[in-house]
Amino acid sequence: MINADDLRLDGNAVGGLLGEIFGREMSTVRVVCAGCAAVKPIAALMVHRHGMGTILRCEGCDEMIMCITLIYGKYRLSCSGLYALELNAETH
């Protein structure tokens, strides 16, 4: 039997979606988790994708960093577990 945790992807899989929303390469952007203060690149977050949307979670404490849904042509990002984003200025 397949464990639901085995179906997790990681942040590499949402590079296209985040690139579309933010207009830049996002997998190397670092996030600070509001739950445990861990600093990780987006590529290293856990990703669950369902028909309803995409959820990015912290690998360390399972905090929901970002939830992305597409409803009637609008992306909605809920970021309750995101304390900060760190982006390199020179890559703009």
Next chain:
Amino acid sequence: MQQLKWQIGTVAEKIKETDVAYSIGIQLPEWTRHKAGQQVDVRLTAEDGYQAQRSYSIASPPEDKRVWLTVERLEDGEVSTYLTDELRVGDLLELRGPIGGYFIWNGNGNEANAPLFLVAGGSGVVPLMAMIRHRAKNGIKTPAKLLYSAKTPDDIIYRDELDSLQKTGDGFEVIYALTREQPENWTGYKRRIDRSMLEETIYKPAEKPDIFLCGPTPLVESVADLLQQSGHAPDKIKTERFGPTGG
């Protein structure tokens, strides 16, 4: 990075790699040279407008004119079954890319001075193959090893190419671990990747290898944990997971 745009490519070639994996060579109207390890999003649209989208790793090195994907057929996968079973040369395919800046290896700068250690589970070998081909095409002398876990000998993707690259003697080595079925006289590993296998194959932590792991989520996470316990720095270990279903 440029704004990612969906574009329509033409399937120029399709090659059967294993019973369930096919390589698809795509000619694209606008392509920004990719980096080894990057991926594309593929989008299929049904007549009623329903869309399904998946990410696939690029198998070809940046030097190739065509973009090659290698797709494994997953039972009930709504995108992978179309790409492996239905898609024909001459068909059109909608995709966007290249995508990703984390799981990439350029083989220059600091990367040229550190050995490269790659671990693949099943079709997780695809982005690693882009790195191996990039290294070979550019004559990069950085030592490189691929530890490749597959169920049976028939499941090994790119086997002829990997074996012939190893024979060139340019510092590339491939080590297979067959977990379910081995041919007679098999001298490779006959089990899943474990701590002792990693310690026998990987470069010493003092050599500071660049490590890339790609495969099913449980394999990637267990290998990453074992390598950290063996003293490899977390920031030298790059991971890319895919679930066993969903394609």
